[in-house]
Amino acid sequence: MPKNKSKGSKAERELFQKFIDDGRYRVVRVAGSGTMENADCDLIAGKKGNKFAIEVKSSKKPIKYISKEQIEKFLVFSDIFGLKPIIALRFNREGWLFIHPKYLKDTGKNWVISLEEAQKKGRKFSQFFG
DSSP states (O other), rough: OHHEEEEEEEHHHHHHHHHHHHHHSSEEETTTTTTTTTTTSSSEEEEEEEEEEEEEEEEESSSSEEEEHHHHHHHHHHHHHHHHHEEEEEEETEEEEOGGGGGEEHHHHHHHEEHHHHHHHHHHHHHHHO
C-alpha cells in the first residue's frame, strides 16, 4: 500500500473511532474510497435528521490541495444520497477541523485550503457534531 494511502486510511479509521467513542452518530467507512469507481466519500455519519458524507483529508503541511475531480464526484455523491457534504481536515498536531466544501479556494487546477483558513472557517468535532 502506498504511504499516502495508508496515511489516509489511518486518518479515516481515527475519525471513524471518534464517532464511535462520541456515541451520538452511527458511522460507516466506505469501502474502496479513493481507489474504486463510485466510492466517492470516505465516511457516512448520521443520526435522525442529520446525515453527512465526509471526505477525510490529512496533511503534514499547513495547506491541503484536493483535485477538482475528487470534489466534484464527492458533491455529486452527497447530492444523490441526500447527505450534507463535509470535509474533515487534520493538519499535523492541530486536531480535526470540519468545513463545508464552499470554503475551498479555486487554484485553477485544484481546490485548496490552508490551515489558517480552516481554523477561521472550520469547527472542531464537538462544535460541529455536538
